[in-house]
Amino acid sequence: MKPVKVGVCGLGTVGSGTVNVLHRNAEEIARRTGRPIIVEQIGARRDNANCDTTGINVTRDIFDVVNNPEIDIVVELIGGYDIARELVMKAIENGKHVVTANKALIAVHGNEIFEAARAKGVVVAFEAAVAGGIPVIKGIREGLAANNISWLAGIINGTGNYIMTQMRDYGRDFDDVLKEAQALGYAEADPTFDVEGIDAAHKLTILASVAFGIPLQFDKAYTEGITKITPLDIVQADELGYIIKHLGIARRTQSGVELRVHPTLIPKSRLIANVHGVLNAVMVHGDAVGPTMYYGPGAGAEPTASSVVADIVDISRNISADYSDRVPPLAFAQDALDNNAEILSMDEVNTAYYLRIQAVDRPGVLARVATILSEKGISIEAIIQKEAKESELVPIILMTHQAKEKQMNEAIREIESLSDICGDVIRIRVESLDN
Ligand SMILES: NC(=O)C1=CN([C@@H]2O[C@H](COP(=O)(O)OP(=O)(O)OC[C@H]3O[C@@H](n4cnc5c(N)ncnc54)[C@H](O)[C@@H]3O)[C@@H](O)[C@H]2O)C=CC1
Ligand SMILES: N[C@@H](CC=O)C(=O)O
Numbered sequence: 001m002k003p004v005k006v007g008v009c010g011l012g013t014v015g016s017g018t019v020n021v022l023h024r025n026a027e028e029i030a031r032r033t034g035r036p037i038i039v040e041q042i043g044a045r046r047d048n049a050n051c052d053t054t055g056i057n058v059t060r061d062i063f064d065v066v067n068n069p070e071i072d073i074v075v076e077l078i079g080g081y082d083i084a085r086e087l088v089m090k091a092i093e094n095g096k097h098v099v100t101a102n103k104a105l106i107a108v109h110g111n112e113i114f115e116a117a118r119a120k121g122v123v124v125a126f127e128a129a130v131a132g133g134i135p136v137i138k139g140i141r142e143g144l145a146a147n148n149i150s151w152l153a154g155i156i157n158g159t160g161n162y163i164m165t166q167m168r169d170y171g172r173d174f175d176d177v178l179k180e181a182q183a184l185g186y187a188e189a190d191p192t193f194d195v196e197g198i199d200a201a202h203k204l205t206i207l208a209s210v211a212f213g214i215p216l217q218f219d220k221a222y223t224e225g226i227t228k229i230t231p232l233d234i235v236q237a238d239e240l241g242y243i244i245k246h247l248g249i250a251r252r253t254q255s256g257v258e259l260r261v262h263p264t265l266i267p268k269s270r271l272i273a274n275v276h277g278v279l280n281a282v283m284v285h286g287d288a289v290g291p292t293m294y295y296g297p298g299a300g301a302e303p304t305a306s307s308v309v310a311d312i313v314d315i316s317r318n319i320s321a322d323y324s325d326r327v328p329p330l331a332f333a334q335d336a337l338d339n340n341a342e343i344l345s346m347d348e349v350n351t352a353y354y355l356r357i358q359a360v361d362r363p364g365v366l367a368r369v370a371t372i373l374s375e376k377g378i379s380i381e382a383i384i385q386k387e388a389k390e391s392e393l394v395p396i397i398l399m400t401h402q403a404k405e406k407q408m409n410e411a412i413r414e415i416e417s418l419s420d421i422c423g424d425v426i427r428i429r430v431e432s433l434d435n
C-alpha cells in the first residue's frame with residue numbers, strides 16, 4: 001500500500017520523541033495501519049542530539065513542510081499561539097491533515113481551526129494536547145459516546161503535579177523542583193503556564209468541549225495556579241484526611257457549565273488523590289458508565305509522542321473515508337455544538353472550603369470569624385486551632401460545608417478586615433469527587 005508521508009515541524013522534546021518512536025516502531029505501526037508511515041521532512045531551527053535524522057530532508061523553514069506537495073500529514077510541535085496558528089491554517093489550506101500537541105493553540109484558536117478543517121475536509125487531531133500520553137480524548141470522544149457526561153475532574157499538568165509531589169514527599173523547594181521539571185522536558189517554554197494553571201486551563205477547556213459538545217471557551221475558564229500552596233497547608237490538609245491536588249474541573253449544572261482550575265483538597269481515599277509525580281489522571285462521570293478514570297504519564301518526550309503517533313495512525317487509517325464519516329474533532333457534529341450552554345462565573349460555583357487564617361492569640365477571635373461565616377450562611381464542618389508558640393500568631397484552620405463562591409469572597413474580605421487577623425486568608429476549595 002502507498003506509504004503515508006509525515007512532515008514534522010519542531011524538533012524539541014516532543015518532536016524528537018515522535019521521530020524516534022516512528023522509527024523504532026515502524027514495523028509494528030505499519031502492521032497496525034496496513035501501510036508504512038514515513039517521516040518525509042522535518043522543519044527545525046536546529047538539530048537535536050536526541051534524534052537521528054539521517055536520510056530525512058531537514059529544512060530550517062517550517063513553512064517548507066506545509067508547502068511540500070508530498071506530505072499528507074503535518075505534525076505541529078513548535079508550540080505557542082501565533083506562528084503555530086499560521087502554520088496549521090496554511091497546512092489546512094494546502095489540504096493536509098494536521099496532528100498537534102499544542103493545547104494553547106487548540107484552546108484559543110480551535111473553533112476557527114476546526115471550521116477551516118471541516119470546510120477543507122481534513123482532520124485536525126490533538127490527543128497529545130491533553131494529559132500527554134493518556135488517550136483521554138479518544139476515551140471520552142469514542143469510548144464514552146453513549147453517555148451524558150455530567151462532570152470531569154483531572155490532574156492535567158505534569159509539571160505542577162511533579163512539583164507538589166516532591167514538595168510534599170521530600171520537603172523540596174518549589175524553584176529547585178521546577179528547574180528539574182524543565183530539565184526533564186515536562187515544562188512549557190514559559191513555565192508560568194504550568195505553575196499559574198494556564199496550561200491546565202487550556203486542557204480543561206478542550207476536555208469540556210469534547211465531553212459536553214460546547215465550543216471552546218478558554219477565556220471563560222477560572223484559573224488559579226499552585227504558587228500559593230505552602231508546606232503548612234499540605235501538612236494541615238493531611239491532618240484533616242485530605243491531599244492537595246491541582247485540579248481542572250468541568251461540571252454541567254442546571255444553570256450552566258463550571259469551568260475551573262485551582263488547587264483542591266481531595267479526600268485521601270480517592271484513587272485520584274494518589275496520582276503523583278508527572279503522572280496525570282482524569283475522572284469522567286457518565287450517566288451510563290458511572291465514574292471512570294484515565295491514568296498515565298502527562299508529559300515527557302516519548303509518552304507525548306505515543307499520543308502524537310496514535311493520531312498519525314488514526315488519520316492514516318481514515319485517510320480515504322469521507323469527512324462526514326469521520327469522528328468529529330470535538331466529539332459532537334459541528335452543527336450540533338451547544339452554543340447556548342453558559343459557562344458560569346466563578347461567583348456562582350458551590351464548593352466546600354479549607355480556610356487558613358493567621359490570628360493574634362486573643363480571646364474571642366474564633367467567635368468573631370465564626371459569626372462572619374454564619375452571617376453569610378456558611379456553616380463550619382471542622383476547626384483546628386493550634387497553640388501559640390514563640391510568635392503570638394496562631395493558625396486557625398477551618399473546613400466549611402458547601403457555600404457559594406460569592407458568599408465566601410465576601411466573608412473572606414470581612415475576616416481579613418478584623419483587627420486580630422494578619423495577612424490574607426488562605427482558601428483552598430474542597431472536592432469530594434463522589435457524584
Ligand atoms: N513537553 C511535553 O511533555 C509536552 C509538550 N506538549 C506540547 O508540545 C509542543 C512542543 O513542546 P516541546 O517539545 O516540549 O517544546 P520544545 O521547546 O522542546 O520544542 C519546540 C521546538 O520547536 C522549535 N521551534 C519553535 N518555533 C519554531 C519555528 N518557527 N521554526 C522552527 N522551529 C521552531 C524550537 O526551536 C524547539 O526545538 C508544545 O505545544 C507543548 O505544549 C504537549 C504535551 C506534553
Ligand atoms: N507542560 C505540560 C506538558 C504536557 O502537556 C505539563 O507539565 O503537563
Ligand code: NA
Nearest residue numbers: 127130132134
Ligand atoms: Na492525551
